[in-house]
Every structure is written in C-alpha cells, then in structure tokens.
Amino acid sequence: MAELPGASAVELGQNEGDPRSRNDQPPVLAAPSVIEGETLRAIRVAPDAAARPTSGFYGFLDGAQSVHVVNHCGGVPIVWATVSAAVRVRENRRLIAWRNRAPAVERRFYVPLRYVEDMGPTLRDDPRVVDTGRPDSSGAFPSRHPAALLERAMQKVQQDRETLEQRLAEAWIETEKSPLYVDGSITGSDAVASSRLAVGVIKSHNTLYAEGDAFRVVVGLEAGERSSAFRVAPRSRCPVASWYVRVRGAAGRDALFGLVRVEAAFTDDLAVRADEISRWVIAEGSPLALPDGRWDKMSYGIRDTEEFLRAIS
C-alpha cells in the first residue's frame, strides 16, 4: 500500500463481501412465456417417496468470490477480491477434481483509478489491478460516492467470477460427453446455453416467473413435480428453456422451500428431456447439503465444489 499515499486500512463489516447479502433489487414476479402446452401446469416426474431416481450428471460447476475492502484512499474504497471456479466430477459415487481443466483462482485489486490521483505507476500498471472507474456501456462514469464505487467493484468481481465459470463450462462442452450441473444460470454464454451438456440450476428466486394463474401452480408444486417449461431470455443474455422443480416437499415451510428453476438448451424433445433432467435434479438432493443454509435447494455436488473452492482459494 506504499503506492497509495494517504491510504488507511479498514475493518470489514459483517457480511461485507458476501454477494448474497448485497442484493438490493426488489423481488419481482414475471409472466412466464410457456413453451410446453398452453398454460403453466404441474407435471409429476418422480415419486415423492423416499426412493430417489438416478442422476445423469457427471460434473458440477460452481464459482466463488470473496471481497474485502482493504483500504480507503481519500474516501475511495480499495477492494481486494478472490474469484474462483471449479468443476468436480463424480466417479464411483465419489467427487474428485476434474482432470481436464484445473480449477481457476484469481486475485485482484478493484480500484477506480480516475479517483485515485496519487497512485504510483507500479501499482497502476500491475495486471492485478482492475480499473472500476471506467464508463459503463452508456458512457456514464461511476459516482464518486463510496457506496456506488463499492457497488461497481462488486459488480465487476461478480462478472469476473461468471467469466471463470463460463470458461470452465465452455471447456466442459468441448471435451466431455456427459451433462454438467451448473450452479446458477447458463444464459451468459451462447455455447453453453445452446448445449445439451449444460444444465443450470438456480436456487434464488428474485425474479419468479409465476405471474397470474401461474403463481398458484408454481407455489403449489409438490415434491417430485415440475412446472411446464417456459422461455427465459434476459436482456443481453441468451434465451433458454426453463421450468421449476420441487426437490423437497414444502409442507409446513415457506412457499419457495425446495424450489429450484432449471435452465437447459431448447431441444426438439424438450418435454421428455425436462422430465429426465428434473429427475436428475431431484436425485442430486441426496445426500443433504447440510449444514449449508440453502440445503433444501442445493445439491451435494455443488456443496462439495464450494468446500473445494473454500479450501483452495
């Protein structure tokens, strides 16, 4: 930090750096664009009893990030972040590291250079420094407000993590022949979104595709049921087919307990494939991902990958 005159170390606040605690967007309902039948309905894909179906997933992809505000320089937050992604594959029912591509771990400073005038040349030219003070796609520079700068840094860290995840997912569909369970959306990459080998599983429901009559159907899904498929096409991202699956019964729980949204490429046999993928996702619910707080929706393979990333990053 000698390269940053006037910089002072800071203590991290609780949950600072945890992207899950920083979602300021209000939850919204969106109308599903149903592509399987006329309206959204519940479809049973697996018995709700204990006997779990088998899974066709071979790999599990997840990413992680940790963000620390390590200094303030004239009121500007200096962020140090680690982003990582890894694929774990299942052999003989045990999870091991994927041999074709090593896990990726990158560590960087996120600094809005335009607001840090006294920064020394060595640090300014360091490839580990990411400039978060550049204008966005509309040409607007970020505000000098420390919270806005921190938000910009967080967005950049998240983008970097997604980039690592996409790289691994693309490498997977180039080299492997078995399906990959991706923690989160697959709409960020054309190649991944259109591949039969990638399946995205989304646990958070900030946007719930259940407006109108569909709401009762989605929250009323029972364990082992899925919804009809619908089209998801976020702005500046790739369209995919999507549907909800209830992994665990929600009786006595909140409406979203055990509910995940699945993303997969459009295919001609979408209904059949949605049934099959849904059964796989349900099967991945055992063993439980406890003690993770999202255990009702999380697969054990993703928990294992998160633990792996925690160990190496």
Added chain:
Amino acid sequence: MSEPLGRVVATERRPNTPHEFHFWTALDSPVGIGTIVRVEGANPVNGQIPRVYGIVVEGFSYTDLQSPMHDVLGHDGSPASAGYSVTERAEIRLYSAAVLRQIPDEPLQPVPMGEVHLADENDVAVALRMDGYLREEANTGIPIGVYRAGATDSVIYLDADFLLGPEAAHLNISGMSGLATKTSAVEWLLASIFAHFPESKGSVAAVCFNVKGPDLCFLDQPGHLDDRDRELYDKMRVSGTPFEKVQYFAPYTAKGFSLNTLRSNEALLHNVTPLTWGLREVLKYAEVLLNRDDIDAKADALIDFISERVVGRVFEKDNYLSRDHTVESFGDLEDWFRDLLRGLEKGNAESWRTHHIATIRKVRNRLTNISTRCAGLVTDTGTVSDLPFGSFEDRMVYVVDVATLEEDAQDLIFARVVSKLREHLERRDLGVKHLIVFVDELNKYAPSDGQDTYVRKMLLDIAERGRYLGLVLFSAQQFRSQVHRRVVGNSGTSLFGRMDADELATPGYSVLTPATRTKLATLEKGQLMVRHPHFTQPIFVRFPRPAVMLGRDGVERYPQATESELDVAIYRSLRQLDSSITLPWVQKIVALYDEPEILRARDATRRAKPANVMAYFESQFRKIIPSEPAIAAAAATREVTRAVRSLPMDDPYGF
C-alpha cells in the same frame, strides 16, 4: 522412492509434537493401526532434510456431516434408501502416529508437514534402531517375527544383549488362554535364539517347566507347518524342524512304578529321565514345603541342626540314642527320630540338646511327612536322579514336567532346580554360559498379592539379579496385572498376544491408545505386540507356528502309558537301556524280591546306564536261589495277584 500414501496435517486444535503427528490418506490406503510410516520433511534443518519415522496408533474417519440427524433426514429415516444416493459424502481417513525416531536426532522438533510413505524394510530397521545391532561385524539380532504392511515384509529383530543380558534381560508374555499362543511364541523364540544367538557370546540352553497339560511334552517331535509358516522360517533363517536336543525330567508316580508325565509313551521314553531326590536334596528347601506355623524359630533351629550335624555323617549314640546313626535318607531320619524319642521318653526327659521334645516331635512329623506329600519325587531310600548340573549342553532344552504334580511338589522342584542353576552359574560351572528358564502361569508363582513365598522370592531374585549371571527368565501368564510388578517390570522384553478386555482396562495398559488396545483384544493367533528396549513404541509382528508337535496332537499320537504293574513298569524302564530285555526275564527277577529293592535296583541301573544292563540289574540284588515252583506259580498268577516272593530253599522259617 515410493509414492506417498498420505500427507502430514496439523491444526491449532490438533497440532503435531515431537512425539506425535497426524496424517491423512486415501480411503483405500493400506495403513492401519501398527503400520510404520516415514515422513519426508520439506524444509532442511541444519542443512539436512528431516526424516521422521512413526507408527500408527490411532485412526479416525469422518465425513462432512455435521450431525447424524442430517443423514437421517437426508434419507427420510430409511437406512435402505441411503444406498441410492448418487454421491457418497466426502470422507477422510485421518491417522495419529507416535514418533519412533527422528533423523537428525537433534534438534528435536515437532514433526514437520510433509509426505508420508509406507516404511520399507530399511526404514523399519532404522525406525526401530535395529541398525545399531544388525551390523555385519556385531550382529546380535534375534528374529522375533515379521512386520507386515502393504508390500513391506520386514523381519523384526530383538537385541540378544537386551534379551539374554547383560544390558537388559528377561521376557514376559501375556495373553488369553488358548488364543494368545503364548507357549507357541516361546517355543518359536527358543528356536530362533538357538539359531541366531551369536557364537561369540557363548553357549545357551533352556530349562522349561511344563506346568500344565502336554504343552511342552513333544518338543522333539515334528509339528504341522503350512507354506506360510515355512516362508516365515525361511525369511527369518530359522530351520523349521523340532528341537534336536531335548531332555525330559519327571518324577515317578506315587507308587513309584512309572513316570508321572504325559510323555510316558514307550516310544518317547528314550530321553525321559526320572527326577527323584532324597533327604539331602530336600532338607535345604524344607522352607518351601513348610508353612510359617511349622517353622517357628525353635523348629527352624532343630532343622538346621539336623541338616548340619545329623545328615550325611555318623551321629554317635548318647544318653538317649541307643546306637550310632548314619542318616542318608528319609528312612534313616525316621529311624533316628524314633530312637531319640524313645530314649527321651524312657529317660523321662523333656529336652535334648536344648530342643524341647514337643519341637522334636513336631519337626519329625513335618519332615517325615515330606516324602509322603511329594511321593514319587522324594524317596525314602535317598535315591537321587537329577538334572545334569555341571554338564549342561549348548542349545539343549531341558524340560521338567511338573504338570501333574501336587502344588507342594511343584514348588519344591521349582525352588531347588532354580537354586541349583543359580549356584552353578555363579560358579560358572553349569556347562553353559546363558540359561533361559521358562515358567508359565506366573500369576500363580509370583502373584502381585498374597503372602511372600519362597518361589516368589526366587523369581524376584532372578528378575532383578539373574542377568548378571546369565540366568534369564522367560515367563508367561494370562493376566499381567496380577503378576508381581518387580517381575514384569524387570522384563526387558514384553510380548502380548490377544488380550482380555478386562485386563486391558487395568491401569498398566493406559499408555496404549484405545485403538492399540482394540487391536490387542482382536489379535489373531500367531500375532504379537512386542515391546523391547530399542523400540520406542510397541510393534506388531507375526510369527510362524513352532515346528514342534502340539501338545494335544502329541497325546493323541503318543497316548500316555497306563499305570502298569511293577514287572511291566520295570520292563519298560529297562528296555530304554537295552531293547533285548524281555518281560519274562523281568518277571523272573521281580518275583524274587521286595518292591523297594526292585525299584532301587531299577533306579541304580538307569543312573549307571551300564553296558550290560541285565547283569548290572541282577547284581543289585542279594543272592537268592529261587525255588522253581514258586517262580512258576508267581508267573502264572501274575495277572491277578501281586507277586509272591519265593523263599530260599534253606530258609528255616519257610513252609
């Protein structure tokens, strides 16, 4: 260098120390409790990469499961459905190892992080400091067994200097009856000692007390070995054959006709020698047979007087003795007492040479009773047949069979034989330089509680001072915790077979980890845990079955001879010296004389081992001209009645 099988790990909660470290392995690694491993450090200390050897003493396995309840919930309470999980939970095999040795020795530091390898044969030698006594020019290694782990098959050697002295000595073996194979282990170890004890250290022999069953009765007969046993014998360079030189000793039965041993089958009698003692041999050890009430100070003084002034010399008549006495046997002693007491009663005297008449009566009662209590061992006649003290042979096993004797006789034999061995070793004239004494059932002979006995005092003496003399105690028992601490504490080497769980719960085993104790409680036959002065931790080894016939096999193949009539017993006994002797010839002689006279002649002949056995045997009797009809009649009724002794033809009182 071999592939690493584990990695050292340490956390703040569970750090490594100079004496203990932790490592994890793959789930399918060949590591288990007792496995010896080598740690290769990563960073040099004083210019040398540290190398640490350890033995696994504890193992842990766990998953990322935080609560058992999570697994129940995950499988909806149905254990059967757990098998359907598409993924097995992440699982760890974590081991704790006790440090055996660090190289370099100094500075002694906590075990560093590093790769863990399975120890190979050279590693095992270094780890157990065997490299110090397996040098080519000064090899004092005695194989005790083979350590096995993964592909490693390494011979474990004891240091003869620490097993048979002078540095340390004695061996103790503990374990459950029937499962710990204690006797087998000692038989194997004796064979190993005889094969490997360095010539430069002199001669070695063993005296084994067979205290129960036929355990040690067939040491010279071949036993059953399978290929795995032979492989072990070859690896440890010990011949898989029975002992070449074995001599058995056993007292007679109370009747005195046949030997009181399970090795009484005629086919095996060639190396069985009677063990009989007379008054002179026994009197010194009267303390063994007499309890504290018997030997108060007054009685003790009289026994000393008899021992020093009466036995073995002419005791001249005095005011109370009617004649001179030469006391050589219990019979003579009884005559002496009878004459003395008669004189005292006649003279109405209350004491003789300061000894009160009541004391004399008491001592008479107790001493003359000895030959009754130890009948078969102690003879009234004074006949002596003993171990060859002074001419012990190198690599010879002397077995004293006391298995079927009464406790008094066992104690007497043990006390006298060990005392004689000690005396001869002190004078360096036993015949061998080192002597191993094997005693089983040490709980009985040297218990940790109870009154102090002569035998226990002797065992303590051997344990504490025997190594300076070359007298080495190999002892065995089921419960080590019940043996006197000074006996087991002085055993430089300790072996443990399968142990009873209750015994393992006693404080003496608290130094072992729970895993090691569990392994001890489940050891297979042929496995031992070894503690030896050079080994900083106990080591598990496997040893072959002894190449001798098992006791139970022996008694089936060579059934014990039935208690026979006098003539058959004499016939069997003399045939060991001369196979041309026939039963009718023996019957002819037996018919002429008294039983004591015949037994005395047999004993004299066996002791002398003459060239002409028949002539020598006959020469032991006074001349009698037999009446032919009497002989014939006696021979005819031999099966149903005792021999009718014929009289001389000129006997004036004959009818």
